[in-house]
Amino acid sequence: MSSPKTTIKEIASSLGLSIATVSRALNDSCEIHPETRRRVLAKAQELRYKPNIQARNLLKRRNNMIGIVVPEFITFFFPEIIIGIQEVVNKQGYQALICQSNESSSLERKNVEMLEDSMVEGLIVSVTKDSQNIDLYERLIQERTPIVFVNRVLPQLQADQIVIDDRKWAFKMVEHLIKCGYKQIAHLAGNPDLSVSKERLQGYLDALATYNIPIQEQFIMHVGVQQDRAKSGIDYLMVLKEKPDAIFAVNDPIAIGCILELRKRGLNVPKDIAVAGFSESPIGKIMELTSVSQPTFEIGRIAAERLLKQIENYNTLKETIVLDAKLNIRNSTLPQSKRGH
Amino acid sequence: MSSPKTTIKEIASSLGLSIATVSRALNDSCEIHPETRRRVLAKAQELRYKPNIQARNLLKRRNNMIGIVVPEFITFFFPEIIIGIQEVVNKQGYQALICQSNESSSLERKNVEMLEDSMVEGLIVSVTKDSQNIDLYERLIQERTPIVFVNRVLPQLQADQIVIDDRKWAFKMVEHLIKCGYKQIAHLAGNPDLSVSKERLQGYLDALATYNIPIQEQFIMHVGVQQDRAKSGIDYLMVLKEKPDAIFAVNDPIAIGCILELRKRGLNVPKDIAVAGFSESPIGKIMELTSVSQPTFEIGRIAAERLLKQIENYNTLKETIVLDAKLNIRNSTLPQSKRGH
DNA sequence: TTGTAGGCGTTATCAA
DNA sequence: TTGATAACGCCTACAA
Numbered sequence: 001m002s003s004p005k006t007t008i009k010e011i012a013s014s015l016g017l018s019i020a021t022v023s024r025a026l027n028d029s030c031e032i033h034p035e036t037r038r039r040v041l042a043k044a045q046e047l048r049y050k051p052n053i054q055a056r057n058l059l060k061r062r063n064n065m066i067g068i069v070v071p072e073f074i075t076f077f078f079p080e081i082i083i084g085i086q087e088v089v090n091k092q093g094y095q096a097l098i099c100q101s102n103e104s105s106s107l108e109r110k111n112v113e114m115l116e117d118s119m120v121e122g123l124i125v126s127v128t129k130d131s132q133n134i135d136l137y138e139r140l141i142q143e144r145t146p147i148v149f150v151n152r153v154l155p156q157l158q159a160d161q162i163v164i165d166d167r168k169w170a171f172k173m174v175e176h177l178i179k180c181g182y183k184q185i186a187h188l189a190g191n192p193d194l195s196v197s198k199e200r201l202q203g204y205l206d207a208l209a210t211y212n213i214p215i216q217e218q219f220i221m222h223v224g225v226q227q228d229r230a231k232s233g234i235d236y237l238m239v240l241k242e243k244p245d246a247i248f249a250v251n252d253p254i255a256i257g258c259i260l261e262l263r264k265r266g267l268n269v270p271k272d273i274a275v276a277g278f279s280e281s282p283i284g285k286i287m288e289l290t291s292v293s294q295p296t297f298e299i300g301r302i303a304a305e306r307l308l309k310q311i312e313n314y315n316t317l318k319e320t321i322v323l324d325a326k327l328n329i330r331n332s333t334l335p336q337s338k339r340g341h
Numbered sequence: 342m343s344s345p346k347t348t349i350k351e352i353a354s355s356l357g358l359s360i361a362t363v364s365r366a367l368n369d370s371c372e373i374h375p376e377t378r379r380r381v382l383a384k385a386q387e388l389r390y391k392p393n394i395q396a397r398n399l400l401k402r403r404n405n406m407i408g409i410v411v412p413e414f415i416t417f418f419f420p421e422i423i424i425g426i427q428e429v430v431n432k433q434g435y436q437a438l439i440c441q442s443n444e445s446s447s448l449e450r451k452n453v454e455m456l457e458d459s460m461v462e463g464l465i466v467s468v469t470k471d472s473q474n475i476d477l478y479e480r481l482i483q484e485r486t487p488i489v490f491v492n493r494v495l496p497q498l499q500a501d502q503i504v505i506d507d508r509k510w511a512f513k514m515v516e517h518l519i520k521c522g523y524k525q526i527a528h529l530a531g532n533p534d535l536s537v538s539k540e541r542l543q544g545y546l547d548a549l550a551t552y553n554i555p556i557q558e559q560f561i562m563h564v565g566v567q568q569d570r571a572k573s574g575i576d577y578l579m580v581l582k583e584k585p586d587a588i589f590a591v592n593d594p595i596a597i598g599c600i601l602e603l604r605k606r607g608l609n610v611p612k613d614i615a616v617a618g619f620s621e622s623p624i625g626k627i628m629e630l631t632s633v634s635q636p637t638f639e640i641g642r643i644a645a646e647r648l649l650k651q652i653e654n655y656n657t658l659k660e661t662i663v664l665d666a667k668l669n670i671r672n673s674t675l676p677q678s679k680r681g682h
Numbered sequence: 683t684t685g686t687a688g689g690c691g692t693t694a695t696c697a698a
Numbered sequence: 699t700t701g702a703t704a705a706c707g708c709c710t711a712c713a714a
Contacts, residue, residue: 003484007691018701023693033699053460054399055691058706063395074420082414083441095459098439100424118436119394143344260627283624286601348707359685364709374683396707399690 006047015043066307067115068098069108069125071152076282077296078126081150084300085124092308103226105132112136122146122307127154129191129225146310148303153195160306160318162299164325166196169292170203172327173276177246178211181336182274186219186244188233188254194225200250200278219244223254230257238265245273246333252277252284252291259287270334280328288331295323347388356384407648408456408464409439410449412493417623418637419467422491425641426465433649446473453477463487463648468495470532470566487651489644494536501647501659503640505666507537510633511544513668514617518587519552522677523615527560527585529574529595541591541619560585564595571598579606586614587674593618593625593632600628611675621669629672636664
């Protein structure tokens with residue numbers, strides 16, 4: 001790091017050898033005398049030699065770095081994905097540069113460009129809530145940059161995408177609410193351009209249709225994905241003449257925001273109204289929130305594996321990999337019959 | 342990334358110039374004809390030229406990378422510190438390699454060594470719960486590696502350390518409990534080798550002494566810092582003949598673990614027993630947990646600034662910077678008189 | 683104002 | 699088995 005580094009050149013001169021020989025000894029090539037290898041290794045240790053990977057990288061035209069761009073890493077979700085990624089790539093000698101776009105598409109763009117400048121060998125991306133940078137990713141793909149999208153994806157792109165079946169699990173969630181006896185089910189949806197928002201909304205609509213429940217437009221509102229956006233949803237729903245008896249929120253933060261906001265108004269979940277989330281969070285768990293848990297670590301691991309595969313050989317078929325999830329039923333969606341009304 | 346990169350050499354030949362001239366144009370040196378600069382820049386754009394920073398780094402013997410090692414980044418605390426760090430270093434053209442040791446000192450060591458191999462220019466570290474790698478950090482400091490410790494520090498080292506006054510704020514917390522009328526205050530301490538554990542325990546002892554409350558050894562137990570470690574503390578405290586009426590936990594996760602564990606036993610916080618945490622977490626806030634909030638982003642920013650200063654000139658005086666914090670009183674430590682007994 | 687040439691620390695291809 | 703040498707892409711004296 002800071003202290004002047006010793007190079008193979010110094011080892012060579014202090015041993016009266018050529019740098020080529022030293023290099024060979026260090027890379028334990030077979031074409032070297034065992035005795036000289038021993039001397040070189042000893043000297044290297046003595047001089048605390050550390051190879052300069054920058055030089056090596058320059059020569060090999062790589063740097064063993066990948067970039068990760070996520071909307072945020074304050075809550076558990078993306079951190080867990082990142083850990084899954086690191087597990088895989090570190091083992092292969094890769095380091096990850098991790099950026100968060102703070103849900104801003106312009107910062108997302110800056111991050112990607114920074115990572116390009118750093119010459120990372122590939123990218124794993126989860127896009128921001130407004131999905132504004134399609135042109136950027138189209139360029140990267142056209143330039144044959146290895147790239148994998150996770151969770152928040154851009155289905156229109158020809159790229160590896162790692163997701164769960166949001167539509168199916170949203171369906172199951174709403175189906176669960178219906179079977180619990182709820183009839184007026186509202187949906188607080190996420191940002192309309194976000195893949196997961198669209199899918200989950202679709203799942204909600206599917207379920208209502210399947211169970212012959214008329215769709216009520218006024219029960220659907222796009223609020224966003226961040227907890228502080230829940231208030232506007234509650235504000236809206238709670239002044240409808242006909243109020244919902246259950247809310248399916250696009251994710252746990254919104255669901256939690258709802259519960260807190262309802263609490264402020266003296267309303268109890270699930271006594272007065274049921275609430276369901278998505279992408280189970282630790283807070284939600286503590287609050288007894290029914291939710292869908294995603295295999296976060298696995299998402300990360302598989303994304304990393306796909307990316308390494310692309311780096312090795314870009315000409316592999318790009319695919320959307322759909323992982324399994326799980327519906328976890330808790331108190332926030334107690335069946336009507338058990339709510340003690 | 343993947344597609345063959347264009348180099349200054351190609352720009353030079355396609356323009357009939359020497360690479361030196363091209364280089365000068367690109368780095369807008371003053372000693373160049375405005376017209377040739379224009380031509381070069383145009384050509385560079387046309388050929389989508391991107392400088393190879395590896396080559397540049399090799400030449401300048403730096404790589405504009407720093408390393409960050411934290412015990413975990415699943416909860417909000419370290420992520421916020423990391424964001425603070427990135428804010429500062431990104432602005433200066435640095436990238437951060439972020440590693441988490443998962444509270445394992447051997448992984449911490451591996452991480453640091455990986456970062457050394459990556460030739461980062463400096464490190465920002467928060468050590469794992471058992472603080473086992475002092476020898477490692479002594480070596481780094483002896484080799485004059487720029488390094489800054491945050492939050493979980495090693496006071497015995499001659500290095501920049503960014504902290505809050507854990508002892509003082511623990512004192513204030515316990516003082517608050519005393520003033521609320523609590524008399525049997527237990528402390529669930531963190532791992533005994535951890536700087537923050539020691540300081541907070543000391544603050545607890547200080548407060549009892551100041552208010553002439555006899556210290557009861559059986560009210561102090563080292564449980565650790567992770568939520569699942571709280572159970573053992575409650576198990577222990579709840580079988581004492583004389584039970585505590587308040588618990589000061591080393592941090593929010595332990596406090597939250599306590600509340601959940603107490604809840605399981607049908608005990609209510611604060612009705613039956615008060616609980617206080619430390620390093621305010623979002624979950625704690627929702628659970629109305631009294632806690633001390635730390636200026637996480639600021640910790641990160643200041644750590645980054647100190648590190649950059651060290652990188653610029655290692656011979657600056659190393660110091661311990663103590664930032665301010667805040668005691669946030671909530672329902673979990675309601676005054677005895679208001680608990681409605 | 684521009685070109686030539688040397689070097690950053692390695693690896694790899696030749697000869698020796 | 700070893701040594702000289704040419705890259706890798708860029709910057710920067712120095713010379714022209």
